[in-house]
Amino acid sequence: MLTIHELITKQGRERPEKAFLRFKDSAISFSELKERVSSASALLREMGVKSGDRVALMMSNHPEHVIIYLALAWIGAISVEVSTHLKGGGIQLQLNNAEPQFFIVDAEFVPEVRVALDELRFVGLRILVRNSVDPKLERPFCSLSLEHRYVPSEAFPATLDRIHTISYTSGTTGEPKGVVISERFFQVGAKNAGILGDVRDSDILFLWEPFYHLAGWMTVVIALQRGVTIAMVERFSGSQCWDQIRASGATILHYLGGAMNILLRQPARPDDRDNPIRVAWGAAAPKSSWLAFEERFGVTIREGYGISEAQNFTHLNLEGRVGSIGRPAEEFESWIVGEDGKKLPNGGVGEIVVRPKLPGIVMTGYFRDPKKTAEALRDGCVYTGDLGYRDDEGFFYYSGRKKDSLRRRGENVSAWEVERVINSHPGVEESAVVGVPSDMGEQDIHAFIKPVAGARIEPLELIDWCESQLAYYQVPRYLDFVDEFPRGPTQRIRKAELPTSVAASWDVESSGRPSNARKRR
Known part of the structure; x- marks a missing residue:
């Protein structure tokens, strides 16, 4: 495995005239x-x-x-x-x-x-x-x-083991932390991303991610490893993305769940399938969007999973099993643990743990934060802070952030699971669920909903929808309908920036209708 400067030298010698980067009307060989x-x-x-x-x-x-x-x-x-x-x-x-x-x-x-x-x-x-x-x-x-x-x-x-970058986490669940990463981390991550994306010599990688997100630099390293071309744009645009792809001739698209939903919510066009993209690779594809995206745009979805602390991709779904993040990449082992730290049987939801088989391919630690480092890196493993489960065939499934869970009516509630059900409503474009203090102790569930353009959703209709698919303690109490969400660089909703007051929110407790949540209190 070569270092970045060795790859630059190698590709300059072997492919001197081939375009490395295209941007607007310019190109760099x-x-x-x-x-x-x-x-x-x-x-x-x-x-x-x-x-x-x-x-x-x-x-x-x-x-x-x-x-x-x-x-x-x-x-x-x-x-x-x-x-x-x-x-x-x-x-x-x-x-x-x-x-x-x-x-x-x-x-x-x-x-x-x-x-x-x-x-x-x-x-x-x-x-x-x-x-x-x-x-x-x-x-x-x-x-x-x-x-x-x-x-x-x-x-x-x-050397591959030199410290290459310090990448700061998004801070969506706490204060940002500086993840210390070696070149070896980058090279392994780009190698697995290339496998996930099925990148071939003739491919052109579409790059829209801001460079303060690791995926942007992983795309650059893929191009250096494989000698392929990057077509870069200034920023992600849901309305312009496919036209930019057509103009650039890009064949490989990186996605994240938020970006995928934004593209699906664009008005349908007769030429939706008339695009050069062969594979869309990435992470956090909502199960409800996966097949819809493939069918509408005529592309193959290749889903994976990773976090800044462990690797760009620790799991790869190369078989196309809808909803799964796949199996561990060849450099990793993975399992699920419960609150007591013991491995759970297949089907049990708990924290995803990753163990590298090689040294130097996960983070060195959090910069100047040994306490947080010790929480994430234990016994040679990375405790991801993400919830998931494994099926009997060894496929893993993501179930939300461990810290993005609530405690209600004596039960643990995954915000991700509640959002999944709300998002499946035909009138909902996207949602975000947070916990707010409850006068009964613990927390109540506050849901923010962005409706599909032109849709009008009655609050009680949405409560009925949730009650038909969720346990009573998972049904939101408060609802707010919003035009837009505050978002981070990867289009992920920044929940910390959502309003904390429920004074003006719709409240099922004040609606005059007894919900299941109230009846079973």
């Missing part, structure tokens, strides 16, 4: 990639970046972001991606944890970065502003331009 990465690394070294330095990046999707990221690997520096959606306080939180020596930002993000600098707990940060036209930049800001080519520099003699 594999030979040009090596030249530009080497030149950029020389510039960054001249500006003081050294092997082992932590370098934060806050840039949009564009070719220079890719060049700079690969140049940092060429140097042996550690990349720390920062979400382009963060504001001053969020940027400050991540910088104070990572304490990078350098911060490379697009000019548009400078105002928020200035806010973040007010209360940094460390000193010495240098901020490099990409292609800035501001002549008044003062320390710690300075301009960074890749327009001029520099004398190529030799790559740092990196």
